[in-house]
Amino acid sequence: MKLKTYKAKFYEKLLSLFPETEVESFFYLLTEAYLEKTRIQLALEPDFEINSEQLQQFEKALQRLFQQEPIQYILEETEFFGYPFQVNQYTLIPRPETEELVAWIIEDVAARKQETNTAKISILDIGTGSGCIPISLAKELPQAKVSSIDVSKEALQIAQNNSALNQVEVKFIQQDILQAESLPEKYEVIVSNPPYVRELEKEQMHQNVLDFEPELALFVEDNNPLIFYRKIARLAKNALTKNGVLYFEINEYLPEEMVSLLEEIGYQHIELKKDIFGKFRMCKASF
Structure with missing residues (x-):
């Protein structure tokens, strides 16, 4: 799956709970942790693909964020x-x-x-x-x-x-x-x-x-x-x-x-x- 496709789903799920700036912050904290890529690096790779294992990581984090668990506990740092x-x-x-x-x-x-x-x-x-x-x-x-x-x-x-x-x-x-x-x-x-x-x-x-x-x-x-x-x-x-x-x-x-x-x-x-x-x-x- 293309990351930008998943990003749209991520935002849609969380925008009812958090301001857009906070959802954006969550997303890029997760991409840096799970993909080891900065926001700038991802901007240069608009068609970046995530594999099934990475998708699973994002999905677990998304569910925890939807339960309003702090991002710091999800990343454990x-x-x-x-x-x-x-x-x-x-x-x-x-x-x-x-x-x-x-x-x-x-x-x-x-x-x-x-x-x-x-x-x-x-x-x-x-x-x-x-x-x-x-x-x-x-x-x-x-x-x-x-x-x-x-x-x-x-x-x-x-x-x-x-x-x-x-x-x-x-x-x-x-x-x-x-x-x-x-x-x-x-x-x-x-x-x-x-x-x-x-x-x-x-x-x-x-x-x-x-x-x-x-x-x-x-x-x-x-x-x-x-x-x-x-x-x-x-x-x-x-x-x-x-x-x-x-x-x-x-x-x-x-x-x-x-x-x-x-x-x-x-x-x-x-x-x-x-x-x-x-x-x-x-x-x-x-x-």
Whole structure:
């Protein structure tokens, strides 16, 4: 079958669910993955034929897209901070606002390096998922010693794979942070993007997130939405070095509650930061 013939069918099937630009993006992501050809290469081969095996691959992907499964899970890969990452049903798909959190940490560490004249730094990430935060920090800060904690054995396996894929060393630890009594050692930086979506916010979320991304990594109870932040902030209080800093990705609806929580625990220097959409999605705190 000619690819352009299949393309027409692909578009027809998905245009009732997605904008045309998104369908186009899906199609060319799949052609690059399955045919190893770029969009430009295909434009130069208008009569390109796909064989039965390739057609089967496209058909399976099309059915999954029609069920609104995220393209990242279909391809089992995504990009974060310019680096490749494997993802699957045990890991969240990394978001752009998390890239902004990583960039903030890198900027602060660079400024700290100028002040202290040392590049050595110890970093702990809590709730690693795919490993996108600690691995990106390890890539960008090669002299940093990076560790990461997650409760999910399956997520940690993906994070290990991603560490090897990106050729960095990160120490991964399986632990339920809510059951932890202390953190392994002292750190200059502790960062976490914990579960923070309240059950009441589910109705605002896309079905593809609700149906396919891991609930364990997303949701908290309405009556205790800051449960992870409270626990991590208390543990970090005893695990940060003298000038150490705690960083969080936060729920855009709860910035004031976050500040109050951190003040209550004893943090003195607290800063909220907006993402590119003007929403408070990050904070940092120190003593």
